[in-house]
Amino acid sequence: MAKHIMCLTVNGDLHEFAVDDTDTLLDVIRNQVGFTGTKRGCTTGSCGVCTINNDRGESILACLTHALEWNGEAITTIEGLEANSELDAIQAAFVEFGAVQCGFCTPGVIMSAKALLNKYPNPTEEQINEGMAGVLCRCTGHIKVKEAIRNDFRLRQAKSGVRR
Amino acid sequence: MLLPEHAYHQPASLAECLDALVRLDAGRAKDDERLAKVQVVAGGTDVIFNMRLRLFQPENLVSIRRLPELQKIEQLADGGLRIGAACRLVDIADSPVIHKRFPALKDAIDAIASVHIRNIGTLGGNICLETRCWYTNNSAEWRNGREGCFKTDCEQCHVIPSSHVCHAINNADSPLALIVLNAVLTIQSAAGSRELPIADFYNKDGIAHMALEAGELVTHVTIPPCEDRSVFIKFTPRKGMDFSLGAVAARCGGSGEQASDVSVVIGSVSSAPIILDEPARILEREGLGDAAIDNAVERIRDEMGEVTNLYARATYKKQITKVLVRRALVALREH
Numbered sequence: 163m164a165k166h167i168m169c170l171t172v173n174g175d176l177h178e179f180a181v182d183d184t185d186t187l188l189d190v191i192r193n194q195v196g197f198t199g200t201k202r203g204c205t206t207g208s209c210g211v212c213t214i215n216n217d218r219g220e221s222i223l224a225c226l227t228h229a230l231e232w233n234g235e236a237i238t239t240i241e242g243l244e245a246n247s248e249l250d251a252i253q254a255a256f257v258e259f260g261a262v263q264c265g266f267c268t269p270g271v272i273m274s275a276k277a278l279l280n281k282y283p284n285p286t287e288e289q290i291n292e293g294m295a296g297v298l299c300r301c302t303g304h305i306k307v308k309e310a311i312r313n314d315f316r317l318r319q320a321k322s323g324v325r326r
Numbered sequence: 327m328l329l330p331e332h333a334y335h336q337p338a339s340l341a342e343c344l345d346a347l348v349r350l351d352a353g354r355a356k357d358d359e360r361l362a363k364v365q366v367v368a369g370g371t372d373v374i375f376n377m378r379l380r381l382f383q384p385e386n387l388v389s390i391r392r393l394p395e396l397q398k399i400e401q402l403a404d405g406g407l408r409i410g411a412a413c414r415l416v417d418i419a420d421s422p423v424i425h426k427r428f429p430a431l432k433d434a435i436d437a438i439a440s441v442h443i444r445n446i447g448t449l450g451g452n453i454c455l456e457t458r459c460w461y462t463n464n465s466a467e468w469r470n471g472r473e474g475c476f477k478t479d480c481e482q483c484h485v486i487p488s489s490h491v492c493h494a495i496n497n498a499d500s501p502l503a504l505i506v507l508n509a510v511l512t513i514q515s516a517a518g519s520r521e522l523p524i525a526d527f528y529n530k531d532g533i534a535h536m537a538l539e540a541g542e543l544v545t546h547v548t549i550p551p552c553e554d555r556s557v558f559i560k561f562t563p564r565k566g567m568d569f570s571l572g573a574v575a576a577r578c579g580g581s582g583e584q585a586s587d588v589s590v591v592i593g594s595v596s597s598a599p600i601i602l603d604e605p606a607r608i609l610e611r612e613g614l615g616d617a618a619i620d621n622a623v624e625r626i627r628d629e630m631g632e633v634t635n636l637y638a639r640a641t642y643k644k645q646i647t648k649v650l651v652r653r654a655l656v657a658l659r660e661h
Contacts, residue, residue: 164333183331183332183333183334183387184328184329184330184331184332184334186329186374205327205378206327206375206378206379207371207375207439207442207443207567208567210440210442213442216445220441220445221441221442221445222442222445222446223371223442223443223446225374226369226370226371226374226375226446227369227370227374227446228334228367228370228374228387228389230334230336230389231336231370231389231391231392274442277441277445278441291565292441293441295440295441295565295567296440296441296442296443296566296567297440297442298567
């Protein structure tokens with residue numbers, strides 16, 4: 163089978179590699195770029211642990227899309243959230259509110275939360291439920307996750323010195 | 327589950343795509359659905375899923391996701407709308423014109439799976455959604471534990487064993503709204519183009535469930551102008567991942583209890599959406615009062631035909647569909 167050359171910007175860095183017709187975006191992120199934060203779960207679109215963000219900051223399931231579709235595009239994975247050795251506000255909120263237990267789903271959950279907060283910086287309860295409905299956590303549960311998301315806005319305001 | 331071997335094609339234009347659909351399918355026995363050599367893919371959320379289950383094993387995948395001709399949501403001069411098949415569900419639902427003038431379509435799209443799926447899934451993909459059942463909705467390894475079915479390699483249906491046709495369910499949501507909105511599909515092939523009302527697009531057959539010939543592609547959906555009220559309601563065990571156990575779209579003219587040009591469509595009970603004729607005529611005669619709604623709901627059972635015993639008992643599905651239709655009609659009245 164023929165290989166195809168494609169390029170992909172991952173977390174701001176341009177990568178170029180040879181991919182098969184059958185490679186999904188998830189295969190490329192994990193095996194070629196080497197970022198294994200993005201997990202392989204059900205691979206059928208039910209669990210959401212492979213969630214990454216596209217260039218518009220929307221949540222995308224990396225397991226259900228061909229790598230070749232992303233030729234020339236830019237994505238963000240969980241590895242791209244941290245800047246200057248400092249956690250992103252939503253990551254810090256997850257730590258503070260204990261929204262991480264075994265951690266397997268956490269990258270997908272955080273990237274989904276990130277996409278939600280990109281669209282609604284201060285989301286309502288309904289918007290949180292809607293935005294997080296596509297990811298499953300089987301040990302932490304979803305209560306702590308929602309607490310972290312609810313408090314992300316407050317943490318960001320505190321950080322930027324804005325008084326509530 | 328790995329993907330089966332296939333070649334991936336990304337045509338640059340619609341014309342190139344339509345040519346590829348014919349060229350890549352050459353040599354196939356004409357009416358053998360199981361041996362399709364070419365499969366169209368847009369968002370991939372349904373096609374790649376079915377490929378992982380080995381229900382689709384095409385030699386070639388042709389991607390229409392980036393075809394420039396299929397990307398636009400166009401407002402027509404007459405107040406109608408023309409939507410490209412490769413438009414993402416999220417873009418359609420977020421479009422203010424849909425929210426304002428075609429609320430049933432907005433609600434139907436918002437009800438599809440999770441935001442993750444809608445961020446890449448397309449309207450064309452939802453219209454052409456593959457039918458599913460409890461047997462085929464499992465991995466090839468799981469299915470190997472028993473005999474095959476019409477969709478795989480045997481002449482039998484696991485849902486209704488005495489049946490001569492496949493009873494997989496059509497679970498798509500947006501077509502219900504599009505049917506009540508009188509949408510028309512543009513279907514193109516290398517040989518030409520035709521228009522088909524979406525109400526005539528589906529067949530009650532789990533395998534040949536779409537009126538789509540080899541080499542044809544649904545390219546656009548045209549929705550005529552609509553001043554009427556419209557609603558969409560569905561019931562699903564878990565929002566965000568499950569397909570519906572019942573869904574209904576309804577539309578009518580007039581205001582309050584007045585009702586003209588009533589249209590009610592139910593889904594997820596059969597291999598095709600079902601247009602409820604008699605209940606709609608009752609409502610047109612009697613309006614949207616409680617008694618008229620009772621009358622209309624009582625007549626649904628006769629029009630439902632054989633309800634597929636899938637994901638829930640048929641008696642339950644008949645009941646939930648009645649409840650949903652009642653809720654939809656009350657919502658129309660209060661719209």
